[in-house]
Amino acid sequence: MADRRHRAPSRSVPPPQARDKLAFLLALVPWLLEHDRVTVQEAAAHFGVSDDEIRSSVSLVALSGIPGSTSTYQHEDLFDIDWEAFEQDDEIAITQHVAIDDAPRLSAREAAALIAGLQYLQALPENADSAALKTLVGKLSRGASSEPSQLAVAGGADDALLQLVGRAVAEGHRVRFGYLNSRGELEQRDVDPLRVESIDADWYLRGWCHLRQALRTFRFDRMSDLVVTGSPIEHDASEVRLPDSLFEPSEEDLVVTIEAAPEVIGLLADYIPDGALTSEVGDRIRTTLRVSHYHGLKRLIAGMPGTVRVIAPEQARRAVAEWAAAGRARYA
CATH class of the missing domain: 3.90.1150 (Aspartate Aminotransferase, domain 1)
Known part of the structure; x- marks a missing residue:
């Protein structure tokens, strides 16, 4: 020895x-x-x-x-x-x-599904050039029981906007864009971009709005004609506290009364304001939600078919009903 x-x-x-x-x-x-x-x-x-x-x-x-x-x-x-x-x-x-x-190994289909998810994560600005994700994709490819199917995650309509906003966040430059507010009015906004986040397929920009002089969340599909200015941001993430919740109540929020099955109330917790009045109506729970605009409400209700019903105001009921009717008409 x-x-x-x-x-x-x-x-x-x-x-x-x-x-x-x-x-x-x-x-x-x-x-x-x-x-x-x-x-x-x-x-x-x-x-x-x-x-x-x-x-x-x-x-x-x-x-x-x-x-x-x-x-x-x-x-x-x-x-x-x-x-x-x-x-x-x-x-x-x-x-x-x-x-x-x-040891059990992933099937080719299981590995392909995980690789697709990793490719999606690699497309996010914060994961650009991530060596860890690239290494994991390689390990999944080699470790499956058979060769996974070759696939790629298709780009969405927001990809170009995502690249622009991601660059602005990384470089610390202010952005300017048109924004369709909750009343359907187009406003010009100057924003110090702080963070890009997503919920399902929807993308959001969180930043300091110079028009409102406050932290605001902007939905990508309501933004238009975005440009990255040469002006440095005046407020950065070190001095602006970003709440854990993506949606924070504001004076511009719309209040909507709904009735929902008890099992989905937990899924709506982010939209139910503190101190909201709640009551039982038959086998349903009646409460109120705060939403920034009716477009978001339509998508929220559509994601819980048969479990949530909009009660008031009438404009909200009509918006959701028209959305559902338009969707049904596409299958006619």
């Missing part, structure tokens, strides 16, 4: 707990199999642990396995390593492994 007295001392690392040790081994073994033969120092640098921790873990792996039909451990039931390389050259090479190939 090689004399290790001349090796550089390992970094001082607190001993891991049993659960952490198991999680580490579950990550270490597939990595070693993927890299064929690596040094102890390379593995330690990759996982951010001490050299001695890697040596201890590899020794433990070599004592692990699954008992065979005799309920005792035979040589082929255990992991094994190239001990000569490990003890003399500090190299790790797994020469025998068990159970790893028997």
